[in-house]
Every structure is written in C-alpha cells, then in structure tokens.
Ligand code: SF4
Ligand code: SF4
Ligand code: SF4
C-alpha cells in the first residue's frame with residue numbers, strides 16, 4: 001500500500017533559526033528525510049520552495065511582527081497539521097518573556113530608539129498558538145535531533161508524536177547524577193520539560209530551563225526552596241522567566257509576591 | 258551454608274580471579290561522598306567503605322531505559338543485550354533485600370524475562386557496612402540477610418568472614434581455594450559479635466514500621482498530605498532511586514525508512530504527573546498529594562499487610578535524594594504526629610502565614 005508522500009513545509013518566523021538548522025544538521029538522515037517525504041518548503045535547505053497545500057507544517061519562531069501573523073495565518077490555511085517546533089514557537093521564546101505591554105515598549109525603545117519601522121510593524125512576541133490552533137508541540141531551544149527524527153518517523157506512519165510530560169529530573173536520575181538542587185545549586189530541572197537527556201547536569205551544570213516549562217511544575221515550592229538556599233529574589237525570578245516565554249505570566253501568579 | 262575466612266589483602270586478587278569470564282561491577286566514588294555501581298577495570302577504583310550508591314542495583318537488572326525487542330512485520334526479535342554475565346560486588350544487606358522484593362514483583366506471578374535473564378546471569382557478592390544518619394535497615398529488619406546472595410563478606414579486623422550462600426558462590430571459592438581458611442577461631446567469632454553489637458547501636462534512625470499500616474489508614478485524610486503535596490516537586494527522583502520501585506513505561510521508537518520499530522522500556526514513577534494519565538487525557542491522580550499517598554501506601558502499608566514486612570528496605574536513598582525533605586523517615590514521623598524541621602513543614606508555615 002504505497003501512499004502519496006506526505007507534503008511537508010518547514011517555516012521560520014522570529015527566532016534564531018536554530019531549530020531549522022538542527023533539522024538540516026541531521027546529516028546522516030537527510031537523504032532519508034527528503035526521500036520519505038515531499039519537502040515542499042524549507043528555506044534554509046533549498047530554493048525551489050512552493051507555497052501550496054500541506055499535510056504538515058512545522059513552524060519555528062515566535063510571532064513578533066505583523067508580517068509573521070500574515071505568514072502564520074496563511075500556513076494554517078494551507079496545512080492539515082501545524083506543529084510548533086522549539087521554544088519560541090511554543091511559548092514565545094526568550095523574546096517573549098516581557099509579557100507586560102508597557103515593559104515591552106520600554107525595552108523596544110531602549111534597543112531601537114525612536115525609529116519608525118517601514119518593512120513591517122513589530123509587535124510583542126507571542127507563541128503561535130496565541131493566533132492559530134496548534135496540533136502538536138516539540139519543545140526545546142533548540143529541539144533535539146532524536147526528538148525530531150522520532151517525531152518525523154511517527155508522522156510518516158500516521159502516529160501522533162511523543163509527548164514530553166516529564167521533568168528533566170527523570171533523565172537526570174537515569175544518568176545517576178548527584179542532585180545539584182539538593183546541594184544548593186539553582187537547577188530548574190523539576191520545572192523543565194525533559195527530553196534533552198539532562199545533558200547539562202551530566203556535565204555538572206545546572207538546568208537553565210531551555211526545554212521550557214513542564215506540565216504541572218511546582219514553581220511555588222522551588223521558588224521558596226531557592227529563597228531558603230539563599231538565592232536573591234530577583235535572580236530566581238529572572239532565571240525562571242528566561243525560557244518560559246509568555247508562560248511566565250501564569251507561573252508568576254503561583255509565586256507569592 | 259558454610260562460612261570461611263579470607264585475608265583482606267587477598268580480596269582484590271580473588272575478585273580478579275573470578276571475574277575473568279564476567280563483568281565485575283562494584284561501588285565507585287562518583288562525586289564527593291556519592292557512589293555508583295560501575296564496571297570495574299581498575300581495582301583501585303573500588304570503594305569498600307561506601308555507604309550507598311545513588312541508584313540501587315536494580316539498574317543492572319532493568320536499566321533505566323533499554324530496548325526490549327525489535328518489532329518487524331514477521332514478528333519480533335528480543336534484545337537481551339543488557340543481561341550480560343556479571344559479578345556484582347559490594348551489595349549491602351538492604352539492597353539484597355531490595356532485590357528479593359523485586360523478585361516477588363517480576364518473578365512470582367508472571368515471569369519478566371528481561372529481569373530474570375539478567376538476574377540469572379548475575380552473581381551477588383554482598384558486603385557488610387556501617388550506618389549513616391539516613392540508614393534505616395534496622396527498623397525495616399533488613400540489616401541481616403539469610404538469602405539472596407552467592408557470597409557475603411563481613412569485615413573483621415584483618416579478614417573477611419565469607420558466607421557461602423549458593424553453589425555458584427561455592428564454585429567461586431574453589432577457583433582460589435588457597436585464599437580461604439575454614440578454621441574460624443573463637444577470637445574471630447568474638448570480633449564478629451562485638452562488631453555486630455556496635456553496628457546495631459550505631460543506627461541514628463528508629464521507625465516503628467509495624468505501626469505504619471494502621472497510621473496510614475487512620476491518617477489517610479489528614480492535612481499532612483496536603484503539606485507534602487504543596488512541597489513535592491513531582492520530580493520522580495524518589496521512585497527512581499528506590500530499590501523496590503518497579504514501575505515502568507513502554508515506548509515505541511519507529512526507525513526511519515524501515516518497517517521496524519524498537520520497543521523500549523523505561524522507569525516510571527507514580528510521583529510524576531503523567532503516571533496516572535489515561536487515554537483521552539484524564540488523570541485520576543492529578544494532585545501531588547494523591548500521588549504521594551500512593552507512594553507511601555506502597556512503601557508503608559500495602560506490602561506490610563500482604564507480606565508482613567514493608568516495601569521499604571531502609572536504604573535511605575529517598576532521604577539523601579529528595580530536594581524537599583519528603584522521605585520515609587519524615588513521612589513516618591509526620592504520621593506519628595511529630596513536628597519536624599523539614600523544608601515541607603517550613604513551606605507550609607510560609608504559605609499559610
Ligand atoms: S540536578 Fe536538577 S535536574 Fe537533576 S535531579 Fe536535581 S533538580 Fe532535577
Ligand atoms: S538547560 Fe535544561 S533543558 Fe536545556 S539542555 Fe540543559 S538540562 Fe536540558
Ligand atoms: S517526594 Fe521528593 S523526590 Fe519524590 S517526587 Fe516529590 S520532590 Fe521529587
């Protein structure tokens with residue numbers, strides 16, 4: 001039973017292009033990837049891109065200009081399944097952490113001054129699901145190779161992708177690491193989606209949260225724990241906000257001011 | 258059962274001689290004061306004075322993640338590559354009891370071939386130890402062993418008393434018969450008894466496990482569970498480090514451009530939010546407090562009611578691992594109504610302030 005190849009498009013909104021680069025970096029599998037699917041659009045990899053109907057659209061980057069909104073709306077219209085890949089797309093990225101409109105405006109002014117943008121109008125950075133319905137999410141900043149290949153293969157077979165419901169601590173213990181948090185080091189493992197293999201802690205570095213907030217993380221408890229261990233209030237909140245994008249607003253409500 | 262004597266200076270030569278056709282795994286220092294069972298290439302790495310490893314011996318029988326089989330269109334090809342021939346040296350009594358409890362889970366009703374194969378291929382060489390502030394094996398009555406080992410080494414002053422617990426253990430001794438002395442003197446016995454008495458006095462924790470099933474029942478709706486739930490980071494570490502936790506998940510890994518998938522298995526933990534999630538997204542233990550109740554029902558109640566002993570072997574790993582002080586000791590004391598200076602107690606005072 002030979003089916004038509006899945007039509008896939010890979011798109012980049014506002015981000016560092018790291019997730020798209022990671023897909024391109026699957027060097028040993030690239031031929032297989034291009035053989036298995038009909039990659040219609042992938043700006044980083046090829047020039048003959050077509051903007052037609054798609055089975056799956058992978059979207060990297062957050063929405064931070066009006067042009068991004070238009071592009072995203074168009075992608076949603078054309079694609080059966082839309083997948084947010086990477087932290088920017090999922091939660092708005094590092095650039096999404098200033099969720100307060102006023103704070104965002106001040107920061108924008110600090111960086112760009114009073115200039116008028118002519119190309120497109122910049123807006124506050126938001127995850128793509130602030131504008132469209134998203135079918136699946138692949139966390140990570142950037143996403144992981146194994147995670148991507150697993151996702152891609154599952155999609156080819158018509159299976160839903162793997163979820164990442166467990167915190168980094170799980171893989172950290174699989175690797176028999178000593179717990180940094182227990183030893184008084186600011187590790188965000190319990191609040192962060194696993195899947196990275198706890199790579200930082202394997203190298204004795206604390207998790208900074210780059211796979212984004214895990215479902216059901218207990219921010220209040222970790223916040224107090226870190227305060228008790230002597231960390232400064234501002235520092236804890238900054239670290240927690242770093243990779244949480246606009247999700248930090250929900251989380252901040254948990255933290256007692 | 259037979260007991261023989263080995264001079265301390267001959268221990269490593271003996272281990273070297275018997276490990277010619279098997280991997281030797283033993284405790285090695287991984288971090289300051291934290292140990293791990295590792296494959297030994299250099300005998301000087303072995304730390305005979307360790308207290309506990311971060312992960313228990315279960316990691317050698319059912320690794321945290323491993324591939325069970327390759328599913329093809331024709332059927333499946335089993336993968337037993339984790340079950341190599343091993344000698345596991347330096348296992349303390351609590352961990353030997355831990356393995357006996359896992360045997361019950363994985364062998365008594367249904368046989369788990371992945372566990373059993375690795376178990377059959379591994380010799381257990383036990384080693385005596387000295388308790389630290391987190392050891393509770395006297396309370397769980399797992400400081401003494403009667404079964405579950407091939408050889409057990411009890412440290413005296415210049416020698417080890419070596420218990421032979423199986424015919425394979427006996428075969429090992431016969432590889433180097435010259436090392437072993439059958440003549441155990443009255444003096445040796447006196448040293449051993451004295452050591453045992455002193456060791457028994459050295460325990461700093463005493464928990465009345467016999468009372469726990471009733472206390473769990475009586476305090477099932479007690480507010481302490483909410484306090485514990487408020488503090489728990491839902492990190493799953495307590496299950497991962499516990500020698501008697503046995504839950505796992507099965508994962509499919511489809512292979513790109515092939516018609517095959519690897520079917521793998523990884524440890525799971527009831528303290529994780531995803532553990533009790535079922536198809537359709539329902540979660541019947543959504544709250545951390547509910548999940549901790551399950552964990553402690555398992556450790557302090559269910560197994561005792563069924564087998565007359567707790568499913569905790571007193572190894573102290575939960576205590577040395579949980580970042581927010583939730584462990585068998587603090588939970589047992591809380592059930593007994595004691596007020597303690599733990600993070601979870603301080604947090605609860607902070608939150609309700
Ligand atoms: S070191 Fe960090 S990731 Fe690892 S168990 Fe501790 S808190 Fe979790
Ligand atoms: S920062 Fe955390 S989530 Fe990111 S790679 Fe390191 S351990 Fe993983
Ligand atoms: S009890 Fe402790 S170790 Fe267990 S899941 Fe909760 S925070 Fe983690």
Ligand code: SF4
Nearest residue numbers: 496502503504527555
């Ligand atoms: S305590 Fe939880 S994780 Fe451990 S064996 Fe029981 S149900 Fe499984």
Ligand code: SF4
Nearest residue numbers: 499569570572573575
């Ligand atoms: S409950 Fe704690 S002390 Fe008891 S066996 Fe498990 S990790 Fe060890």
